[in-house]
Amino acid sequence: MSSTRLLQPHRHRIGAGFQADGWREPLALLDPFIMVDHFRMSEPAFAPHPHAGFSAVTYLFDDSATGMISRDSLGGEYAIEPGGLHWVLAGRGVMHDEFPAEPGREAHGLQIFVNLPADQKLRAPTVMRLRAEQMPRRVGEGWRAVQVFGADTTLDLPWSTSLVLVDIDVGASFDLTLPEGEQGFAIVIHGSGHTDEFPLAIGRALSLAVGSGARIVAAQAMRLACFCGRPLLEPVVRHGPFVMSDEGQVVAALQRFQSGGMGRLSPR
Template sequence: MVAPIALSVRRIEHGDGFHAYMLRSSQGLLDPFLGVDHAWMSAPTFAPHTHAGFSAVSYLFLDSETGVHNRDSIGTDNIIRPGGVHWTTAGKGIVHEEIPSESNKTVHSLQIFVDLDARQKDVEPYPLTLEPEKVPVIRLPGSEVRIPIGSFHGVKSPLDPPTDVTLLDITLGENSYLSIPVEAGKIAFVIPVFGEVEIGGELYGGCDVKVAFLSRSMESYTVELKSNNGRAGVVVFVGEPIHAK
């Protein structure tokens, strides 16, 4: 059994239109993930900026009041709708910008930074998009699992990213339980979205902002989620470290 470790996050703000809880991979702890921003944006915040050598992934939660207008230097110009995913493989370099598609409405999202292996760091940049209605959903007793990236219970997302990772957007009903299997050699971490969830006997969520991290193991293990105090929402990330291969 792998016991979770509580990781701290940092709150950041940019003016009145953006705030986020920022998680970063210290000394490669989250490999293949470089970091995650759990963010709320209601106004244009960041000027067009460059990414290179990794992937920048945007996932919009279903409770977003509007979508995101995404533009980049290779000609992509699209709206990421609530519930959808846009994966930008930056490769040798790309300039992009993301702003709310409507004024005075809030986007609730994850900005996820995923590493690329050495062979892919200099590829030509390219985008991948998955529309909300194409995201698989599994409904189990007491829980609902959206699968924007990766797989769960034998159901696989249509998105085929360059780095093999999983992202699960999970809603637990009151007094519900869900077990997430993690294959040997992979890491996992859980970010609370709303409510409180028990992981490894410890509560996450509420006013205490922290992330549950589970390190890689030579054997498979499970992440046990319990909602004891009403409904709860979490996102679960799973991936195999690139630099451990």
């Protein structure tokens, strides 16, 4: 059986102001990621809502027409600029809200849910941030790469995960390799190309098993969002915005939310 395969997106829309290609399954191939949405948002789509048991991560592409505002029940209100990263480590629970900084203009980015190890699911929530100029960059023959998060950044990550954004020129190639013991997937953000096995186009994601890799050749100028991480290989129980290790933790998270133990966040 091949160590690479294509993952198809789930396309969803909320009103006229939010649309996304999303990847949520198979969870075993995404581990330690829970979900990734490649989104475009031009108006608020979500009311303030809780998170618990994972990290909610937002990255805005440098072509985003506007930034986003991120609010949380820890008292923070932050501007996410195009090219910037905002990491909300929810832990035992936090209320959260995000929306475009300029109504009517389109924010373009990635919403990423990263699972927390079982022994960190009840840790205190916190927020981490990186500006575009703080992200390490590499240049190769016909390609350029930005490490959005990962081992080479200054973020104190709770688990070994990374996101590298790669731009490949027409006719050039990029060798996608994984760190030892990690699996990953690469989402085509724009452009088209191929590997030895598969054609690649916008909205397709190439999954790579532990120990595998692929050479990607660009037929058109391509941008890839390349995710990798060490699989947690732990039980996951999901209930709406809660990602816990067992049903008892889910019930406890619901009780914390309902009693105000995740804080309060008033509507805009």
